[in-house]
Amino acid sequence: MNKTLYDKLWEMHAVNPDSDGETLLYIDRHFLHEVTSPQAFEGIEKKGLNPWRLDSNVATPDHNVSTQRGKMMDIDKADHSLSKIQLIELDKNCKKFGVTQYDINSEKQGIVHVIGPEQGLTLPGMTIVCGDSHTSTHGAFACLSMGIGTSEVEHVLATQCLRVRKLANMRINVIGTPKHWITPKDVILHIISKIGTAGGTGHAIEFAGEYIESLSMEGRMTICNMSIEAGAKVGMVAYDLITETYLKERIDENDPNMIEALNQWSQLHSDQGSEFDREIVIDVTDLLPQVSWGTSPEMTIDFNDDIPKTPKTKKALEYMGLENEDNLLGVAFDKVFIGSCTNSRIEDLRATAAAIKGRQKAKTIKEVLVVPGSRAVQAQAEIEGLDKIFIEAGFSWRDPGCSMCLGMNEDKLTPYERCASTSNRNFEGRQGHLGRTHLVSPFVAGLIAIHGHLPKDLSEYHYER
Amino acid sequence: MKDKISGIAAQLLIDNIDTDQIIPTEFLKSIKKYGFGDYLFDGWRYLKDGDLDTPVDQRGIREDFILNQPPYNQAKILLAGDNFGCGSSREHAVWALRDFGIEAVLATSFGDIFYNNCFKNNVLAIKLKPEEFDKVSSFVSNDPFQLSISLANKQLEIGDQKIIFDIEDSLIQRVIHDLDDVDITLKEAEAIKAFEAKHLTAKPWL
Numbered sequence: 001m002n003k004t005l006y007d008k009l010w011e012m013h014a015v016n017p018d019s020d021g022e023t024l025l026y027i028d029r030h031f032l033h034e035v036t037s038p039q040a041f042e043g044i045e046k047k048g049l050n051p052w053r054l055d056s057n058v059a060t061p062d063h064n065v066s067t068q069r070g071k072m073m074d075i076d077k078a079d080h081s082l083s084k085i086q087l088i089e090l091d092k093n094c095k096k097f098g099v100t101q102y103d104i105n106s107e108k109q110g111i112v113h114v115i116g117p118e119q120g121l122t123l124p125g126m127t128i129v130c131g132d133s134h135t136s137t138h139g140a141f142a143c144l145s146m147g148i149g150t151s152e153v154e155h156v157l158a159t160q161c162l163r164v165r166k167l168a169n170m171r172i173n174v175i176g177t178p179k180h181w182i183t184p185k186d187v188i189l190h191i192i193s194k195i196g197t198a199g200g201t202g203h204a205i206e207f208a209g210e211y212i213e214s215l216s217m218e219g220r221m222t223i224c225n226m227s228i229e230a231g232a233k234v235g236m237v238a239y240d241l242i243t244e245t246y247l248k249e250r251i252d253e254n255d256p257n258m259i260e261a262l263n264q265w266s267q268l269h270s271d272q273g274s275e276f277d278r279e280i281v282i283d284v285t286d287l288l289p290q291v292s293w294g295t296s297p298e299m300t301i302d303f304n305d306d307i308p309k310t311p312k313t314k315k316a317l318e319y320m321g322l323e324n325e326d327n328l329l330g331v332a333f334d335k336v337f338i339g340s341c342t343n344s345r346i347e348d349l350r351a352t353a354a355a356i357k358g359r360q361k362a363k364t365i366k367e368v369l370v371v372p373g374s375r376a377v378q379a380q381a382e383i384e385g386l387d388k389i390f391i392e393a394g395f396s397w398r399d400p401g402c403s404m405c406l407g408m409n410e411d412k413l414t415p416y417e418r419c420a421s422t423s424n425r426n427f428e429g430r431q432g433h434l435g436r437t438h439l440v441s442p443f444v445a446g447l448i449a450i451h452g453h454l455p456k457d458l459s460e461y462h463y464e465r
Numbered sequence: 466m467k468d469k470i471s472g473i474a475a476q477l478l479i480d481n482i483d484t485d486q487i488i489p490t491e492f493l494k495s496i497k498k499y500g501f502g503d504y505l506f507d508g509w510r511y512l513k514d515g516d517l518d519t520p521v522d523q524r525g526i527r528e529d530f531i532l533n534q535p536p537y538n539q540a541k542i543l544l545a546g547d548n549f550g551c552g553s554s555r556e557h558a559v560w561a562l563r564d565f566g567i568e569a570v571l572a573t574s575f576g577d578i579f580y581n582n583c584f585k586n587n588v589l590a591i592k593l594k595p596e597e598f599d600k601v602s603s604f605v606s607n608d609p610f611q612l613s614i615s616l617a618n619k620q621l622e623i624g625d626q627k628i629i630f631d632i633e634d635s636l637i638q639r640v641i642h643d644l645d646d647v648d649i650t651l652k653e654a655e656a657i658k659a660f661e662a663k664h665l666t667a668k669p670w671l
Contacts, residue, residue: 015660016653022635024653026660028671036555038496047647053661056671064494082494082517089496123670133554133578147578149556150498151585151646159650161657164581165633197481198548201577231551233577257669264668296481315479406490406553425552427485433514 002271004169005236006204009144009268013127015161024161028126031112032059032099032153034086035408036131040153041093051097052160058121059094060102061087062111064408067371067398072105083409110374110400113137113341117221118376120250124239124265129156134341134424136227139236140220141243142268144204146233167234168202168277171270173209176285181458183351184219185343185422185441187211188226189290191282193300200232203278206270207237211284217246218347225342226424229297238269291328291454292426292439295319299426303444303454304329319428320436321416328438329454334417336368336449337431338442339398340405343422344373348442349381353389355446355461361394362452368395369411371403395449407432420448467641470568470589471613472541474605475531477506482545483552484579488561491516501557502564506532532565540565542612544602545572550579559586569614571621573598589614589640591621591630601628616641 003011015024032040037059044050051057064083066073075087087104094101102108108119113134116122124142129135133147152162172191192199205227212220220237227235237243244262251258288302294316301307306327309317317323325331338344338352349372361368370390372378378400381387387397404411405423413419413435422445426437440448447455455461492504495517503521508514510533512525531537543562549572550558559582562570569589583590591614593601604623605612613622616637621628638644650657665671 013664016656021633024650024657026657026664035493039498039556042496042498043647049647052657085496086494125668126671131554131556133552147554149554149559149578149582149585151556151582155646155650158647159654159657160661161650163646163650167577197551198574201548201551201574228552228578231548231577261668261670296483298481406485408490408493425483425485427483427552429489429508429514430485433489433508 002274004270004274004276005142005206005238005268006144006167006169006234007274009125009127010166012125013144021165022163023166025127025164026161027129027156028056029116029121029128030057030156031116031128031130031135032057032090033063033112033130033132034061034090035063036150037093037153038086038089039150040131040157041097043154044157047158049158051099051157054098055100056160057099057157058102059090059099060106060109060112060115061090061104063402063406065104065401066409067369067401067403067411069104069399075104107375110376111341111344111402113221113225114344114373114377117141117217118374120247123247123261124243124268129162133228133233134225136233136235137221137225137341139224139227139234140217142236142239142265144234144236147228167204169206169275170200170203170232170278171206171208171276173279173281174207174211174284175209175281176211176283178211178284178287181289181443181461182284182287183441183443184215184222186287186290187284188223189292189297189300189439190284190287192226192230192297193290194282195230195280197229197296197298198231200227200230203232204234204236205230205232207235209281212237213240215242216347217242218345221345222342226297229424239265240269289441289444289458291444292437293320293322293328295426295428297424297426297439300439304456321418329456331418332364332453333420333448334366335413335419336365336445337371337404337419337421337423338445339369339371339373339403340423341373341402342424343442344371344377346377346380348422349377349386350384351442352446353386355443356393356450357389359393359450361449364452365449368393368449369398369404370395371398372400374400393450404431406430407435420445467643468616469613470541470616472568473536473539474542474544474609474612475537475540476544476602476605477531478544478546478602480546481548481551484550484555484558484576485552487550487558488555493555493557498560499564501561502566505561505565506530536609541568542614543567543570544598544605545570547573549575551576554578556582556585559583559588563588571598571601584636584639585646587640587643589616589637591632593630597628
C-alpha cells in the first residue's frame, strides 16, 4: 500500500495499536523547558519513578529568561522572583534526575525549537514531543513532532510513550515562485488566512510542492512551526537533499551508524499515489507581504488590502483600535519585535538586516527588540556583523529566549501599544495586557521599524532569500 | 466514580477562544498544578491586569462578564464557541477551568492539544454537531439550571429531552473512574521494553 510520510512515521513508532483507536506511540526525543515541566517532574517523583530513557530528554530554559542577562548570569540574582523559581526548579530537577540541560549560561542555550535542529538533536524520522505547541517546528526534518500538555510530559518521562489517536492526513501543496520580498512567514500566514485557524484540526499536515522544496531548512521550520496556528499539531516536510545537506554539517558521515541513518532517512517521504484525507493547493506566484489585522492568526490580509469590516470582525477591530481605519497603510506602530521560534534564526535576522541596512529606526518607534533564537544564532549574527547593523539603526540587540512572543519575562507591551511582531500569535494580551500585535515577516518588521508604519510601495526594497 | 454532571451551565459563544484567553501567560509562572481558578479568563474578568502576587479582590470585577454574574459564577458546565482551546498547549488552561469548578465543556470543536489535556484532568470535553449544540444552547439560554450529563450513557439530558453524544470509550472511562494514564501505560511496560529494544537496534543513532 502507498503510505504517506505521516503513516510511515506512525507505523515506525506504534508500540501496540489497541481496539479503541488509542495507540502507545514510542517517543525518540523529549525537549523540556522551565514552564511546563515542574509539575511533571513532581508527578514522577511522587510516583517514585525515574525518566524511562534518560538520554532522550534534553532541557533548556527559554520562555521566562531575561534577554538582557549578558553572557553569564547568576540565577540567584535574577530580578523577577517568580521567574527565578522556575529557572531554579528546572536546574534542580535536571540535576536530580540526571537530565541534560543547556542551562542559562550554556553556549548551546536557546529556544527549544531553535536549538534542537541546530545542535543535531532533531534527526529525521524521530518522534519528538515537548510541552509547547510549536514543537511542530521539528517536522521540517520529516519528524513526527507535536506539542503536549504537562500530564503528557509526565507520561513521556515515565513511560517513553504517548497515548494518542492517529490523525487524518492532509497535504498542502504550495506552488509558484513568489516575488522577492516574500518570506516563508508570508506564505504560512497566507495559508492560515485561507484555511482558518481550525483548518487543520484533527490532521497532520504535510507541506509539499515546488515552493516548499525550494526552501532552506530554516524556511521549512518557519512553515511547520505555525501548523498549530492552522489547527494542526503536526506539520511536516519530506526528507530531501536540502535536509541531508543541513544534517551532514552536524553528524559524522563516516560513522557506520550514520551511513545507515542516511540510507533509512531517504525513505521519509509520502509514496507516489498515497492518499490524503484532505489536499489543497496554494499558489504563491502573486502573493504580497502578509500582515495580521486582528486577534487570531487567520485574521491576515495583504499589506495593502482593505481591513474586513463585518459584524463578526467588530470585536477584534475594537480590541486592535482599528474601527476607523480602512487599511493598515496609515497605521502608526509603537514597537517592533524580531524573534520567537517562528522567526529568530540566522536567515530571519538577515532578512531584517536587508530591509533596514544603512537606515535608522523611525523616531516614532519606541523600541525595536531583536532577540536571536539561540546563543549559536547570536554568535553567527555577530560574526556576520548583523548586530552592528541593528545597533547602529537604534535597535536593541538581546540575549536568546522567547521574549516578547508571549510576554512572560519583562519584554512586553504596555496597554494599547501597537507592535509589528515576527512571532506566531496575535491573541488578545499575548504580548502584554491590552497590547496590539500585528504578525509580519522579519523583512516587513524591518521596514516598519525604519518607517514607523507599513510602506505603501515596496518597489525600492529588495530581499533575496 | 462519577456518573453524572449537573449544575449551572454558562455560555461563552465566541469562536476560537485560545488558551491564552483561558489563562494568560503571566499565571504560568506557578510551579503548582492547582490554584488557577481565580485566573480563569483573567483578561475578561478583571478591570486591572495582575499577577500571582496581586490579590484578585484588589483588581476590580468586570460586572459584564458572565462568569462574574450569579448564578454563573457557580457554573459547572460551559458552552463555548467553535475551536475552543486553540493555541498554546498550556495545561494550565484546563487546570483553571477545573479549579473554577467547570466539570464539562461543550463545543462544536476543540483545539487538539486542549481536548487531550481535558481528559488528563477529569474535565469532560464534549463535541456536538452544530444543530445539537444550537438546541442545547437555546435551552440553556432559557434555563441555566436544567442541563445534566449522564456519563455512562453518553447522554445530555435537558428537561425530558435526551441527546446522545459521541465520545471514545477510553476517554469517558477516564472521567468516570478518574484514571491515571501513567498507571494504565505502565501495565504495558514489557511491551514497551520489547518495542524499544527492537527500535533502538534498528536505529542505533537514536
